[in-house]
Amino acid sequence: MKSFLLHVRKSFEQVNQKLADIHFFRKVGITYQVLWNLLLVALIVGFLLVLLAGGTAAGYFASLVHDEQSYSEEELRTHVGSLTETSEIYLANDVYLGKIRSDVERDIVTLDDIADEVKWAIVATEDEHFYEHEGIVPKALLRATMQEIANSSVQTGGSTLTQQLIKQQVLSNEVSFDRKATEIMLAMRLEHFMSKDEILEAYLNVVPFGRNASGRNVEGIQAASMGIFGVAASELNLAQSAYLAGMPQSPFGYTPFTGDADLKDEDGLRPGFNRFRTVLNRMYESGYIDQEQRDEALDYDLAADFIEYAPDPMARHPRLTSEILQRATEVLLTIEKESFEGWDQLSASAQSLEEEEMRGIVQNRIENGGYKITTTIDEELYSVMNDAASNSDYYFGPNNGNGDSEEVGAVLIDNRTGAILSFVGGREENLDNQLNYTTRLRSPGSTIKPILPFAGALEAGVTQPGLVIPDTPTNRRVDGEPIDNWDLSHDGNITLRESLKRSRNVPAVKAWWHVPEELKQQLIESSGVTSMSTVESAAIGGGGATVEQIVSAYSAFANDGKRPEAYMIEKIETYDGEIVYEHEKKDFDYISPQSNYLLVDMMRDVVNTSGGTASRVPGLLNFSADWAGKTGTSNENIDSWFVASNPYVSLGVWNGYTGSKQSPLLERYNGMGTGERTQNIWANIANAAYSVKPSLMTAEGTRFQRPSGLTERRVCGLTGGSSNAICDEEDLVTTDLYNNNLLSRIDGLSPFQSELKSTVQKQLDELRKQERDERREDNDDEDSDDEEDEENDRADEEEDDENEDSDDEDTDEVTTDEDDDSNDDDEE
Numbered sequence: 001m002k003s004f005l006l007h008v009r010k011s012f013e014q015v016n017q018k019l020a021d022i023h024f025f026r027k028v029g030i031t032y033q034v035l036w037n038l039l040l041v042a043l044i045v046g047f048l049l050v051l052l053a054g055g056t057a058a059g060y061f062a063s064l065v066h067d068e069q070s071y072s073e074e075e076l077r078t079h080v081g082s083l084t085e086t087s088e089i090y091l092a093n094d095v096y097l098g099k100i101r102s103d104v105e106r107d108i109v110t111l112d113d114i115a116d117e118v119k120w121a122i123v124a125t126e127d128e129h130f131y132e133h134e135g136i137v138p139k140a141l142l143r144a145t146m147q148e149i150a151n152s153s154v155q156t157g158g159s160t161l162t163q164q165l166i167k168q169q170v171l172s173n174e175v176s177f178d179r180k181a182t183e184i185m186l187a188m189r190l191e192h193f194m195s196k197d198e199i200l201e202a203y204l205n206v207v208p209f210g211r212n213a214s215g216r217n218v219e220g221i222q223a224a225s226m227g228i229f230g231v232a233a234s235e236l237n238l239a240q241s242a243y244l245a246g247m248p249q250s251p252f253g254y255t256p257f258t259g260d261a262d263l264k265d266e267d268g269l270r271p272g273f274n275r276f277r278t279v280l281n282r283m284y285e286s287g288y289i290d291q292e293q294r295d296e297a298l299d300y301d302l303a304a305d306f307i308e309y310a311p312d313p314m315a316r317h318p319r320l321t322s323e324i325l326q327r328a329t330e331v332l333l334t335i336e337k338e339s340f341e342g343w344d345q346l347s348a349s350a351q352s353l354e355e356e357e358m359r360g361i362v363q364n365r366i367e368n369g370g371y372k373i374t375t376t377i378d379e380e381l382y383s384v385m386n387d388a389a390s391n392s393d394y395y396f397g398p399n400n401g402n403g404d405s406e407e408v409g410a411v412l413i414d415n416r417t418g419a420i421l422s423f424v425g426g427r428e429e430n431l432d433n434q435l436n437y438t439t440r441l442r443s444p445g446s447t448i449k450p451i452l453p454f455a456g457a458l459e460a461g462v463t464q465p466g467l468v469i470p471d472t473p474t475n476r477r478v479d480g481e482p483i484d485n486w487d488l489s490h491d492g493n494i495t496l497r498e499s500l501k502r503s504r505n506v507p508a509v510k511a512w513w514h515v516p517e518e519l520k521q522q523l524i525e526s527s528g529v530t531s532m533s534t535v536e537s538a539a540i541g542g543g544g545a546t547v548e549q550i551v552s553a554y555s556a557f558a559n560d561g562k563r564p565e566a567y568m569i570e571k572i573e574t575y576d577g578e579i580v581y582e583h584e585k586k587d588f589d590y591i592s593p594q595s596n597y598l599l600v601d602m603m604r605d606v607v608n609t610s611g612g613t614a615s616r617v618p619g620l621l622n623f624s625a626d627w628a629g630k631t632g633t634s635n636e637n638i639d640s641w642f643v644a645s646n647p648y649v650s651l652g653v654w655n656g657y658t659g660s661k662q663s664p665l666l667e668r669y670n671g672m673g674t675g676e677r678t679q680n681i682w683a684n685i686a687n688a689a690y691s692v693k694p695s696l697m698t699a700e701g702t703r704f705q706r707p708s709g710l711t712e713r714r715v716c717g718l719t720g721g722s723s724n725a726i727c728d729e730e731d732l733v734t735t736d737l738y739n740n741n742l743l744s745r746i747d748g749l750s751p752f753q754s755e756l757k758s759t760v761q762k763q764l765d766e767l768r769k770q771e772r773d774e775r776r777e778d779n780d781d782e783d784s785d786d787e788e789d790e791e792n793d794r795a796d797e798e799e800d801d802e803n804e805d806s807d808d809e810d811t812d813e814v815t816t817d818e819d820d821d822s823n824d825d826d827e828e
């Protein structure tokens with residue numbers, strides 16, 4: 001300070017000498033000493049005023065940040081690095097579907113994956129002293145402060161990239177001196193904790209860039225470059241880099257796209273292009289590019305690089321996207337529950353509250369956690385199957401009286417893994433109709449017969465395919481009402497095989513009666529139709545099941561009675577590759593391999609033999625395979641089904657009316673019955689799947705393999721024993737497959753054959769008695785005929801004797817005596 005004053009004094013003396021040489025100042029009675037004293041006083045007063053202002057400012061600054069949170073290095077790094085990133089959906093075989101719709105779209109990249117031109121443009125435009133300052137630029141701050149105080153119409157801004165990063169990631173957008181003071185303090189601290197490259201990388205991942213071609217808000221250079229130009233941030237050229245670098249100052253003013261995903265008109269694009277030119281000039285002035293590069297970039301046709309409308313997955317496949325998000329949410333929610341200590345000890349209401357909170361957290365993570373969600377859905381299958389359903393209008397009936405349309409639900413499952421390869425959630429897929437009809441509970445009708453009553457009866461050992469369960473008038477046990485078949489008639493004594501083939505209700509209910517309760521419950525759980533119950537009506541579809549559940553249950557028929565759990569979410573991982581969830585195959589023990597194959601063999605007849613309820617299906621297909629299937633119709637024709645399996649896949653189709661009030665399907669439409677229309681829809685979808693995945697739909701020619709433990713035997717279906725007249729008369733002597741464990745017991749097998757055997761025995765006894773009576777009558781007739789012949793012979797002899805007596809009387813007398821003697825002998 002002392003040297004400074006001496007320098008000032010010397011300078012003042014030199015000036016004073018020059019003034020003294022001037023005649024005017026010599027006349028003025030102001031001496032050098034007076035002038036010096038006045039100047040000295042002014043300097044002192046000015047210095048004190050500066051100290052006072054600085055102290056006041058410092059005190060004010062201290063008061064502004066006094067109550068603000070003090071951040072450690074770890075906390076600051078955490079805040080700056082806590083970036084939300086848009087999650088992505090991938091289909092099978094790593095096919096990219098798109099980004100999940102969220103408030104902001106962002107992709108995180110490293111600085112090495114960003115073109116140098118972008119870094120130069122951002123620094124030259126937003127913070128030219130970035131590599132020199134310590135978080136703030138005092139001159140710029142003072143300028144911005146004076147503009148604020150003066151309420152200037154021109155605001156040049158004074159924030160460095162570091163300050164902008166702090167505002168974006170740590171503080172709010174509130175405009176106040178408090179926030180600005182905190183921003184300055186934290187920016188200076190951040191500069192001590194992070195390198196310039198780390199700060200620049202973080203900034204380029206958080207800064208907003210307006211909208212992309214989908215009309216969605218984007219933040220971060222990678223999302224902006226992909227969403228506006230369709231190239232990665234590492235591949236941006238100079239012109240593209242300069243255009244994007246100009247956008248953070250006014251993201252929505254400079255963005256080329258509207259909120260409706262339309263490209264702005266010429267007037268709307270002009271501000272962005274003007275800003276682009278400004279950025280190039282600043283890059284040139286800062287020495288990042290030369291004049292030739294600048295001029296070349298100025299001549300570049302940027303508008304030609306703007307990508308066309310790029311709909312997100314929700315816009316292209318709303319039903320598929322919604323289903324994936326729902327299932328991903330449930331997967332992560334399950335993980336959260338499992339990691340919640342003491343979850344099982346919570347009350348039901350407490351669990352409900354906790355689950356609601358967890359769900360919100362999980363949904364936010366799925367939208368903004370940067371997850372890569374991989375699914376089992378095959379893109380080609382999904383596309384062609386949904387197209388096939390949309391193009392099957394001829395087989396759907398008209399809207400009902402309420403204006404509700406007939407809908408469809410279809411699921412294709414890989415029998416070997418349980419993977420849901422594709423589904424059809426409805427006839428049309430759009431944002432207004434995202435309901436997935438494959439996951440809604442409907443009455444399964446007769447498709448449940450192989451799953452519950454017949455599987456149970458075979459597994460319990462109460463019947464076999466070639467044995468009879470009478471289809472005769474029978475009443476329900478629960479209320480005494482009659483059990484009706486679909487045609488309101490009865491077929492009498494028919495085998496289990498014929499019963500399934502013709503889809504008769506009475507034998508199914510009777511079979512279910514004799515399945516033990518414990519086995520019933522086990523079948524429901526292991527088959528996956530968990531909304532069904534063990535009640536009597538469950539045997540013929542009473543209750544509810546989804547298309548996915550029914551098809552999943554049928555997948556067990558291709559796995560020797562083991563059902564692989566159906567699933568759609570293959571894996572969920574973070575953007576840096578950490579696996580959050582990965583599906584593990586889970587098999588359920590459903591029924592034995594022997595019972596399973598007997599069911600499969602019976603279900604083949606439904607499709608492949610005359611009289612089967614789906615015998616028309618093979619003629620509708622463009623290919624052949626070893627199909628085993630079952631039709632189904634619920635009460636009053638409300639739901640119609642067809643489900644079938646080959647050794648590789650299972651495909652099921654449901655159709656029915658939508659709406660809160662269930663309406664019956666038309667019994668006849670376009671010359672076809674309800675079941676026929678459903679089977680045509682199934683065939684259309686199957687043919688479409690075959691067109692892109694023939695090996696799946698044909699199972700490469702393989703057939704269901706018969707396990708050991710089964711034997712063919714020719715028996716009377718009524719009794720389970722050898723042939724007899726009654727069986728022959730009813731044509732019930734058949735050759736069929738039997739479980740080896742039951743071979744010694746099928747003769748009179750309880751309950752059906754034992755009862756039928758008793759009845760047959762009575763019929764046989766009556767038949768034998770009738771035969772004996774008939775033979776006795778025949779014998780009596782023969783005896784009477786013999787007596788008449790003897791009498792006739794005797795009369796002839798007497799006549800001959802008389803003739804002889806008339807010829808010779810002496811002889812007669814002698815003969816007479818002799819005859820009398822002989823008569824005496826006879827009497828004696």
